[in-house]
Amino acid sequence: MDDFTDEWLETTLRAALAEEPAPSQETLTFAVGLARMLPRADRPSLLARLVSGGQTLATARGGEAQQRLYETDQHLITLWDEADSGASRYLIGQVYEKNNGPLVPESVMLFSAQCVEKNARQEGSEFHVAGVAPGVYALRCSLATADILLPGVEVGG
Amino acid sequence: MWKRDWKERSDNELVAACLTGETTAWEALILRYQRLIFHIPLRMGFGQADAEDIFQNVSLKLCLHLSELRDTERLAGWIAQVARQEGLRLLRRKPTTGLEDAEAFADERLPEADLLAAEQAHLVRQALERLPEKCQKLLGLLYAEEAAPYADVSRQLGIPVGSIGPQRARCLERLKKKWEELEA
Numbered sequence: 001m002d003d004f005t006d007e008w009l010e011t012t013l014r015a016a017l018a019e020e021p022a023p024s025q026e027t028l029t030f031a032v033g034l035a036r037m038l039p040r041a042d043r044p045s046l047l048a049r050l051v052s053g054g055q056t057l058a059t060a061r062g063g064e065a066q067q068r069l070y071e072t073d074q075h076l077i078t079l080w081d082e083a084d085s086g087a088s089r090y091l092i093g094q095v096y097e098k099n100n101g102p103l104v105p106e107s108v109m110l111f112s113a114q115c116v117e118k119n120a121r122q123e124g125s126e127f128h129v130a131g132v133a134p135g136v137y138a139l140r141c142s143l144a145t146a147d148i149l150l151p152g153v154e155v156g157g
Numbered sequence: 158m159w160k161r162d163w164k165e166r167s168d169n170e171l172v173a174a175c176l177t178g179e180t181t182a183w184e185a186l187i188l189r190y191q192r193l194i195f196h197i198p199l200r201m202g203f204g205q206a207d208a209e210d211i212f213q214n215v216s217l218k219l220c221l222h223l224s225e226l227r228d229t230e231r232l233a234g235w236i237a238q239v240a241r242q243e244g245l246r247l248l249r250r251k252p253t254t255g256l257e258d259a260e261a262f263a264d265e266r267l268p269e270a271d272l273l274a275a276e277q278a279h280l281v282r283q284a285l286e287r288l289p290e291k292c293q294k295l296l297g298l299l300y301a302e303e304a305a306p307y308a309d310v311s312r313q314l315g316i317p318v319g320s321i322g323p324q325r326a327r328c329l330e331r332l333k334k335k336w337e338e339l340e341a
Contacts, residue, residue, distance in 0.1 A: 017302070038183055
């Protein structure tokens, strides 16, 4: 920094020590608890990117839905997002290995800062999550050899 | 516990440890950055509840993007920008604020210079944590919002009034060195 002076240091030190409101213990506990989402040392954690989707589509039952496609270097992930009961949403997803077809994840978890995490139910090679409140979520698919993270899934968006 | 184990570690070391699933490193990272993360939405004019939502979202993004931050030189800058973006997103979602241009509102409340000042204050706090306890206490008393008079400092720290000035100068010099190490 070019404008570093003793006076700057003292002013910045005062700002650094100024009393400010702090996040609640509950919020800190949530943030610290995200440690359970850290990558595991014994397997890679792959960040998927959104390739296409988000347009509203009509469903056969007369509702509306969105379909999104995500990918990593080796995988494709489809996510179907449709209306469930009330304002909540119903998600159906599938993971494909680009060279070998559908994969069955060991587990799929949906989580966000504002709600309790939800585990998906497996139906064949599809995973289903019911009763999801609209919002922005992250989704983790745990496969046999890697975890895939979808960081910004806009449910009902 | 984390202070003893992780205080001296750089951000890159903490991130690398997190990427091996080291949960205490993650806790240290959150505690190291909690004040900076929370400061940004407060400066943007959000109340406690909204600031807490933003704090949680920033923590989540940090967790999800750790692997991209493995060799980042300025984690503080990344975190401050993400906190600002999360604030902007919340502003755009609030029709009751009647804001036509959330970006302009955010710029007015938290100009780029103030964002940088928040990052610098974070670095100075980190540098202060790396000083000997005696220096931390002395500077903490002398540079608090209501700075303690020398007589009180003398009584609290058990040092003669006449040596407070020279000790302050030495502690500031050490702080400057630590700050320069972090900034480099």
